Amino acid sequence: MASLIACPHCGPRPKEEFTVKGDAAIVRPAPDAGEDAWYAYVYLRDNPRGRHKEYWHHTSGCRRWLVVERDTMTHIVYAITDASAPGETA
Amino acid sequence: MRYSAFSVFLNALRGNKGWRPAWRSPVPKNHYDVVIIGGGGHGLATAYYLAKEFGVTNVAVLEKGYIGSGNVGRNTTIIRSNYLLQGNNPFYELSMKLWEGLEQDFNFNAMVSQRGVLNLYHSDAQRDAYTRRGNAMRLHGVDADLLDRNAVRQMLPFLDFDNARFPIQGALMQKRGGTVRHDAVAWGYARGADMRGVDIIQNCEVTGIRRENGRVVGVETSQGFIGCGKLALAAAGNSTTVADMVDMKLPIESHVLQAFVSEGLKPFIDNVVTFGAGHFYVSQSDKGGLVFGGDIDGYNSYAQRGNLATVEHVAEAGVAMIPALSRVRVLRSWGGVMDMSMDGSPIIDRTHIDNLYLNAGWCYGGFKATPASGFCYAHLIARNEPHETGRAFRLDRFARGRMIDEKGVGSQPNLH
Ligand SMILES: Cc1cc2nc3c(=O)[nH]c(=O)nc-3n(C[C@H](O)[C@H](O)[C@H](O)COP(=O)(O)OP(=O)(O)OC[C@H]3O[C@@H](n4cnc5c(N)ncnc54)[C@H](O)[C@@H]3O)c2cc1C
Ligand SMILES: [Zn+2]
Numbered sequence: 001m002a003s004l005i006a007c008p009h010c011g012p013r014p015k016e017e018f019t020v021k022g023d024a025a026i027v028r029p030a031p032d033a034g035e036d037a038w039y040a041y042v043y044l045r046d047n048p049r050g051r052h053k054e055y056w057h058h059t060s061g062c063r064r065w066l067v068v069e070r071d072t073m074t075h076i077v078y079a080i081t082d083a084s085a086p087g088e089t090a
Numbered sequence: 091m092r093y094s095a096f097s098v099f100l101n102a103l104r105g106n107k108g109w110r111p112a113w114r115s116p117v118p119k120n121h122y123d124v125v126i127i128g129g130g131g132h133g134l135a136t137a138y139y140l141a142k143e144f145g146v147t148n149v150a151v152l153e154k155g156y157i158g159s160g161n162v163g164r165n166t167t168i169i170r171s172n173y174l175l176q177g178n179n180p181f182y183e184l185s186m187k188l189w190e191g192l193e194q195d196f197n198f199n200a201m202v203s204q205r206g207v208l209n210l211y212h213s214d215a216q217r218d219a220y221t222r223r224g225n226a227m228r229l230h231g232v233d234a235d236l237l238d239r240n241a242v243r244q245m246l247p248f249l250d251f252d253n254a255r256f257p258i259q260g261a262l263m264q265k266r267g268g269t270v271r272h273d274a275v276a277w278g279y280a281r282g283a284d285m286r287g288v289d290i291i292q293n294c295e296v297t298g299i300r301r302e303n304g305r306v307v308g309v310e311t312s313q314g315f316i317g318c319g320k321l322a323l324a325a326a327g328n329s330t331t332v333a334d335m336v337d338m339k340l341p342i343e344s345h346v347l348q349a350f351v352s353e354g355l356k357p358f359i360d361n362v363v364t365f366g367a368g369h370f371y372v373s374q375s376d377k378g379g380l381v382f383g384g385d386i387d388g389y390n391s392y393a394q395r396g397n398l399a400t401v402e403h404v405a406e407a408g409v410a411m412i413p414a415l416s417r418v419r420v421l422r423s424w425g426g427v428m429d430m431s432m433d434g435s436p437i438i439d440r441t442h443i444d445n446l447y448l449n450a451g452w453c454y455g456g457f458k459a460t461p462a463s464g465f466c467y468a469h470l471i472a473r474n475e476p477h478e479t480g481r482a483f484r485l486d487r488f489a490r491g492r493m494i495d496e497k498g499v500g501s502q503p504n505l506h
Contacts, residue, residue: 003397003398003399014399015397015399016399020388020389020504021502022343022390022502022503022504023343023390035489039488040339042432042488042501043341043432043501044339044340044341045330045339045340045341045342045343046330046339047330047340047342047343047344047390048330049328049330049331049344049392052390054389054390072344072390072391072392072393073392073393074393075391075393
């Protein structure tokens, strides 16, 4: 894992400043989507060995939610965007 | 060959030329009654109990690396059965009982050392929580002792009792907890299984699972196709990768956990001690090295290495608990990939496919579970019925709202 995470708002910051929430690909279902959809949302994960998008919170910085795209095998970070940026599921 | 003091003596007289490899390296057969994916502690223990207790001997264990290359050879060797919750406690206590007889049972020295596990507490609230846990343990017939500050001070005088922020008030102790030499567990089970006819096939990666008419018929591997009557997954940190081969999505994330060992020191720490105010725990190996670790790094990872931030954090917590550690040099650190489940508890169950079985979700605590996991899994595979102590570890417990969440943090794997 990279020791520095390039926050789009604060620049490169030490990894310790961030809190990892996890998988950013899961989408919150509609309230009436049914038990299966809610079960999948709360409990099931793709957990890929490779590219993975995650929610990271810049807790000790700007306190924005970010989407970090990285490789779970090599730990290379590909892209970091604000979670509200177009194209991100937020 | 049976190992005994006599066999050591006899072989010494004969120049140690009589020793044979502890298990064979067979060429895989075309078909087995049971194929187990993963030659870690759980896969090997399952094969051992299948052969020894359930009479199922036409079994292969397929391991992509070598025996012991996974978490079974990477953990910090702690065993304990100090669990709070119903589903967990009897299971881990079964494991503890199996540990207590294991070396005689599989005729291998696993250096089972019941040196006692102490969980320190630092506040009234934490004491109350540990009292509750200790009482739950006793109600389940497990040993538990609540120690006050003085009792702990007599055992471990070098702890930072008067830490301004986290003074040590006492500890919950399980005397029967301790450590076991992890490699020897893999080797002992491998040898015991092999002796009873199980084929242990190393350097054999499963790359696909072949199905016909809704049943598994075999696996594609780096050594060709191997047919099977039943298929049992025991791939620990790689559970998702293997389950993906049958389009089964799991309530699991893979995370990295690190461990450390120091230079050899004179006898210093007699027990296993966990810090109640930070992520740190430690014991001392028979070679003298301090074996210690902390929490998982916190992000999904399949790499068997972690981040420096965690190294620093563990070192800080260690020095906060034992100030004398600031002078100790660390020799090595490494990481292992944890199959973190959504409630922090494991899964031993059937699946949506008739002859496919699942053993996963061991988080950072699956080493102590090795004997009971192997026993319950073997029972499930052989009889198609869960063993009574493993009944709670169902895959559908998440959908049914019957989580076994020791920490009570919800479906957030990096908090378990
Ligand atoms: C640093 C660290 C410290 C720990 N400390 C403790 C502790 O003190 N106490 C405790 O109780 N637990 C501890 N654990 C947890 C414990 O080690 C694991 O929960 C347990 O070992 C997992 O079961 P296993 O032994 O079967 O896993 P593993 O040994 O990882 O076995 C799984 C095997 O499956 C193989 N495999 C995966 N995919 C395939 C495939 N496609 N084909 C063929 N083979 C495959 C892997 O190569 C691996 O050998 C620790 C873990 C780590 C990493
Ligand atoms: Zn920021």
